[in-house]
Amino acid sequence: xxxxxxxxAQVISRVVNVVQRRPNFVDVILTPAxxxxxxxxxxxHQQEFLAGRFSIKEAxxxxxxxxxxxxxxxQDIEVLPxxxxxxxxxxxxxxxxxxxxxxxxxxxDMVQSSVILxxxxxxxxxxxxxxxxxxxxxxxxxxxxxxxxxxxxxxxITAIRHLTGVKRFIAxxxxxxxxxxxxxxxxxAQQANVDGFGVATIxxxxxxxxxxxxxxxxxxxxxxxxxxxxxxxxxxxxxxxSEAWLDELIDNMPKTQQLPVSIGVDTGMGxxxxxxxxELVRVVDKITAHKQLSLKGIGMHFATADEKDTTYYQxxxxxxxxxxxNLQLPxxxxxxMANSATTLWHxxxxxxxxxxxxxxxxFNPSGDVLATDKLIPALSLKASLVHVKEVAAGTSVSYGxxxxxxxxxxxxxxxxxxxxxxxxxxxxxxxxxxxxRRVEIxxxxxxxxxxxxxxxxxxxxTVVTLIGQVGQEKITLEMLASRLGTIPYEVATSLAPxxxxxxxx
Ligand SMILES: *Cc1c(COP(=O)(O)O)cnc(C)c1O
Numbered sequence: 001x002x003x004x005x006x007x008x009a010q011v012i013s014r015v016v017n018v019v020q021r022r023p024n025f026v027d028v029i030l031t032p033a034x035x036x037x038x039x040x041x042x043x044x045h046q047q048e049f050l051a052g053r054f055s056i057k058e059a060x061x062x063x064x065x066x067x068x069x070x071x072x073x074x075q076d077i078e079v080l081p082x083x084x085x086x087x088x089x090x091x092x093x094x095x096x097x098x099x100x101x102x103x104x105x106x107x108x109d110m111v112q113s114s115v116i117l118x119x120x121x122x123x124x125x126x127x128x129x130x131x132x133x134x135x136x137x138x139x140x141x142x143x144x145x146x147x148x149x150x151x152x153x154x155x156x157i158t159a160i161r162h163l164t165g166v167k168r169f170i171a172x173x174x175x176x177x178x179x180x181x182x183x184x185x186x187x188x189a190q191q192a193n194v195d196g197f198g199v200a201t202i203x204x205x206x207x208x209x210x211x212x213x214x215x216x217x218x219x220x221x222x223x224x225x226x227x228x229x230x231x232x233x234x235x236x237x238x239x240x241x242s243e244a245w246l247d248e249l250i251d252n253m254p255k256t257q258q259l260p261v262s263i264g265v266d267t268g269m270g271x272x273x274x275x276x277x278x279e280l281v282r283v284v285d286k287i288t289a290h291k292q293l294s295l296k297g298i299g300m301h302f303a304t305a306d307e308k309d310t311t312y313y314q315x316x317x318x319x320x321x322x323x324x325x326n327l328q329l330p331x332x333x334x335x336x337m338a339n340s341a342t343t344l345w346h347x348x349x350x351x352x353x354x355x356x357x358x359x360x361x362x363f364n365p366s367g368d369v370l371a372t373d374k375l376i377p378a379l380s381l382k383a384s385l386v387h388v389k390e391v392a393a394g395t396s397v398s399y400g401x402x403x404x405x406x407x408x409x410x411x412x413x414x415x416x417x418x419x420x421x422x423x424x425x426x427x428x429x430x431x432x433x434x435x436x437r438r439v440e441i442x443x444x445x446x447x448x449x450x451x452x453x454x455x456x457x458x459x460x461x462t463v464v465t466l467i468g469q470v471g472q473e474k475i476t477l478e479m480l481a482s483r484l485g486t487i488p489y490e491v492a493t494s495l496a497p498x499x500x501x502x503x504x505x
Contacts, residue, residue, distance in 0.1 A: 003098060004117035006063030008055045012109050015051040029054050031078045031091070036187060036503075041212035048111060052104045053079055056087070056113040060102075063115040064094055083182075084203055085210025090138060139498050143461075144383035144416035146501045147468070148180045150188035152378035156360050157192040159374045164343050165351060170218060170336060172357035173208075174200035179421070179492040180361055180379050181501025186213060188378075188503065189360070196334075198355050202227055202236065209234040216296065218262055218336075218355075222272055228252035232259050237296050239264040241272040243279050246286055253292055261287060262297035262334070267319035268312065269301045277323055284327050297334035298324065299355065305341035306366035317349055340365040344372050363477045363488040377476060379492060380468030381422070381499075383431075384461050387413040388454065397451050398443030402427075410454040412439070414464055417448040421494035422466060425484055429475075431464035436473040439464060 018025050030038055034053055041049050056079055061072040068074065071093065078091035079102070089100050098117040105112050157169060171194040172178075177185035186197070186208065196216035199205050205217045216237055223231065223238045225248035231238055232254050240246050241264045253259065263283060266273030274280045287293045300320050304312045320337070335352040340359035342349065345366075358365040362377040389411055391397075396404045397411060405411075414431070418424040424445045430438040431452055439452040452464065467475050477488035484491065 001119045002116055003119055004063035004065065004115070006059040006061065006115045007113065008058035008062065009110055009112045010051050010055040010058075012047055012051040012106075012111055015054055016047050019050065026050060029057070029074050031075055033080060033183075034078060036183065037080065037211065040187065040190070042214070045212060048106050051111045052087070052106070052113065055111050056089075056102055056104050056115065059113040059115040060089070060092060060100070063117050081207070081210050083207045085207050091140060137498055138500055140500050142415055142500075143386060144414065144420065144499060145381075146179075146181060146495055146499050147380040147382060147504045148184040148188070148501055149376070149378045149380075149504055150184075150191065151505055152362050152376040153185060153188040153360060154192040155376050156362050156374075156378070157189065157194060157356075160340075160343050160354065160356055160359050163374060164338070164348050164354060166338075166343075166348060166354050167351060168195040168334060168336075168353040170194070170196040170198045170216075170353060170355045171360055172198040172220075172355055174198065174204060174220065174357070175493045176497060178357055178361050178489065179495040181503070182207065183211065184501050184503035185361075185378075186211065190215075195353070198357075202230060202238075205236045206230060206234050209236070216260070216334075218297065220355075225249045225252045228259075229254055232257045235260070237262050239272070239299075240274075240283060240287070242274060243283050243286070246283055250286075250290060250293075256292075258292050258294060260294050260296035262299060262336075263287075263295070265298065265300045265320065265323055267300045267323065268316040269303045271301070273300070274323075280323055280327065284329065288328075288330075295330055295333055297336055297353070298327075298329065299334075299336035299353075302337070302339060302342050305339060305346060306369060308369065310346075313346065320349070341370075344374070345370055358489065361492065363492065365489075367478055367481060367487055377469070377474075379477065381416075381466045381495065382463055382468065383414040383416045383466065384463045385412040385458060386415045386460060388458060388460055388462075390457065396443075399446060400444055403443040410457055411442070412452050412454045412458060412462070412464075414450050414452060414466075415448065416466070416499075417446045417450055419447045420496045420499050421491075422450070423480075423484055423491075423494070426480065429480070429483065431466045432468075432470040432473050432475060433458075433465075434463060434470060436471045438473075 038049050057077045061068045076093050079087050079089050082088045101116040103114050171189040173185055176182050198218040198220050200221045202223045205219050208217050218237045222241055237260045240261050264273035266275045287295050335350040336355050337349045338354040340356050343354050362375040393405055393407045416422050427445055430440045442453050443451050477491045480491045481488045
């Protein structure tokens with residue numbers, strides 16, 4: 001059932017004029033997270049964003065029937081782009097009471113917004129609402145969170161640049177920036193003047209464009225050619241992985257606009273890309289001959305750059321030279337071959353461009369096979385105690401009653417569990433208190449909560465670090481990975497979207 005409807009329209013130039021007279025108006029209207037998105041946009045897009053947020057907040061306050069004032073402040077309402085770049089309301093006074101549907105549209109100098117409030121019941125039975133209810137819930141009010149250090153990311157980018165001496169750095173931010181938080185990492189990486197971004201899917205790429213990124217964006221995975229319209233519209237760089245795919249792209253291309261592409265060469269990764277010289281030559285010729293296509297890049301991916309034995313690595317490099325050296329390529333093509341492990345432990349196969357993920361985040365791409373001391377981990381996982389109790393000897397804790405105290409103990413509960421990506425098999429691991437003391441995780445890790453044994457009565461609100469450094473003590477992604485029999489990449493990308501990400505210095 002619809003319980004509220006608010007509409008509002010604003011003249012964009014009028015909002016802009018107010019900002020010129022009163023620059024702090026921006027911070028009156030926008031929350032800090034919205035401000036970060038705003039800062040990242042330029043010119044017209046920035047103005048539209050501000051006017052849009054102004055208008056939607058007015059519309060919301062009308063929908064709840066109060067107007068902006070004591071019931072709804074500007075700062076109580078937060079609207080951010082989701083992964084597809086669409087605005088979604090992530091914070092508002094009636095959260096939890098109603099479903100909120102919003103729309104913001106621009107025509108000329110006008111921005112128009114509408115808000116519909118609806119009781120939850122209708123939505124549960126109305127399948128046409130699925131596109132709205134599909135959004136993942138980010139739990140911004142739960143004391144468990146990921147911190148991402150901007151200075152660590154910037155240090156790591158600089159370190160890799162120095163170590164390799166390459167001309168260009170493509171920051172790989174697929175899978176929510178390896179679980180670190182896409183918004184936060186993109187802001188930090190842009191400040192370090194990276195030259196481009198790499199993502200896995202077209203939706204991730206569109207998100208970056210909508211967020212305001214105007215650097216080249218490489219899509220590393222295969223994009224279904226039926227999405228040629230979006231590739232062109234957002235000027236994204238798909239990877240050409242076969243002649244058949246290129247033909248399909250050409251068939252689907254809108255007939256007037258340009259599109260940059262990058263060729264993927266399979267020299268032994270065995271995943272995607274062109275393996276035969278004759279096919280490669282035909283693909284280069286077709287791209288060169290096609291008026292709307294331009295060849296922006298050519299790359300390959302190493303399968304074993306993180307291993308001690310370099311035989312297979314050398315074999316791949318040799319295959320590359322055989323396949324690519326005789327091609328006629330434009331002089332401004334980006335050659336991109338090195339992943340993190342290649343930048344850290346090999347002579348650079350090209351001094352042109354690197355594609356780096358793990359090393360930028362500061363974890364070791366080889367786990368613990370090869371060593372590096374050049375990187376600073378950017379990620380911390382923290383939660384604060386929500387419940388503390390003293391229990392007698394013989395008390396059992398958590399599912400299965402697998403842990404029983406043998407003396408009087410202080411037990412704390414943290415609001416984080418395996419659904420957040422803190423794996424169930426980490427039972428017996430520990431967290432760190434602010435003074436570096438360890439608190440062991442006891443009993444089974446539940447979906448949303450876990451228990452720790454405290455050295456003494458500690459207040460609710462005490463912060464426990466589950467990943468990160470506290471003084472001389474640290475818990476790394478590599479440590480958790482080796483406990484879980486996996487690689488740090490998987491531990492980081494398992495951190496669920498419902499954990500809020502905070503960008504810290
Ligand atoms: C993920 C990925 C990278 C980045 O790898 P790291 O080991 O994290 O540096 C580079 N290139 C391609 C094709 C990838 O899929």
